[in-house]
């Protein structure tokens with residue numbers, strides 16, 4: 001059905017669902033202490049496209065993505081602001097769902113919260129202690145990685161090399177610098193749980209093991225996330241599971257980084273872009289288009305010019321959909337086999353080759369437009385139907401109304417209020433500002449409408 005690059009194997013392999021039941025996908029969700037950025041957006045869209053594709057070929061998918069709602073970063077942010085950590089987590093979780101909805105991502109079937117799975121985490125850590133793979137250090141319970149068979153599988157490096165590359169940890173109680181914390185002891189005045197392990201909080205790597213195996217059982221079909229999660233996060237999730245004797249994920253899928261202005265996006269480089277900034281400036285679909293134009297394992301380059309280009313590509317697709325709208329809806333024109341979907345599926349099956357799949361679709365749009373111009377109705381309609389179906393699978397739904405930048409809408413709303421209060425000076429000033437942004441505002445009985453000043457609407461004929 002589908003071939004994907006499996007990080008545990010290091011090559012493209014056939015991905016088959018486990019016999020019977022839904023195809024189970026777990027991808028690591030956000031730690032909710034800040035606004036989602038472009039990297040988060042890429043993660044959400046990559047797994048959204050995978051899920052939509054599988055569903056389009058009739059696979060029943062069960063998608064789980066967690067919310068890390070307890071973490072040192074959440075606690076630090078809460079201290080900074082003098083509020084309860086739960087308040088921070090709730091605030092940023094709301095921002096998270098708002099963003100993923102704007103991106104048109106299907107919500108996961110389940111979104112477990114770490115704080116609701118503490119008992120299961122304590123159980124996992126207790127069993128690891130009981131079997132002698134974990135040990136108590138000064139500030140928490142640690143996993144001894146040397147005791148885990150095949151540690152380094154996802155890093156694709158032997159243990160000795162990983163140990164050599166690890167930064168030297170000051171803590172003398174650690175048996176290896178690679179050993180990682182399963183349960184952190186914390187002072188009694190900090191947020192934590194009183195458990196048989198001691199008062200404390202779970203380690204991040206333990207959270208995902210508890211939630212994924214808690215919901216799916218000891219094995220599931222696909223575990224994914226960004227390349228930065230492959231090691232140590234996913235390696236350490238897998239290590240706990242292997243130490244407990246569970247097979248864990250059958251396949252591992254990782255997507256590449258986001259580069260802004262030619263450099264990996266990071267706060268320290270000052271090229272950090274939140275999803276909020278992106279969707280306020282550009283049609284929210286444009287980021288999905290940028291994500292799909294790159295192969296999921298390649299770095300994703302984001303610049304204003306590329307985003308602008310995506311916006312005009314979307315406008316082209318929207319115009320196409322509008323132009324052929326009546327023909328597509330015309331039942332008297334029959335459909336024939338044109339091979340657009342067949343070609344689309346062939347590329348998608350091969351490690352989700354979205355860049356080539358999209359290039360083929362754009363070529364088909366040109367062909368369909370030509371067929372339409374020549375009055376070849378059956379061909380034009382058949383191609384349009386298949387193109388629109390493939391675009392829907394990618395989550396790129398075309399629109400018959402134009403998207404308008406937030407800055408323009410905001411000024412039009414302010415202008416409307418100014419008009420209502422008779423402040424004609426402000427209303428005129430805002431009209432010129434809107435014109436400078438390339439839009440015309442028109443007043444009608446239903447309120448204002450906006451259209452681009454440089455676009456002449458193209459109707460059939």
Ligand SMILES: [Zn+2]
Pocket residue numbers: 027028029208233237
């Ligand atoms: Zn995780």
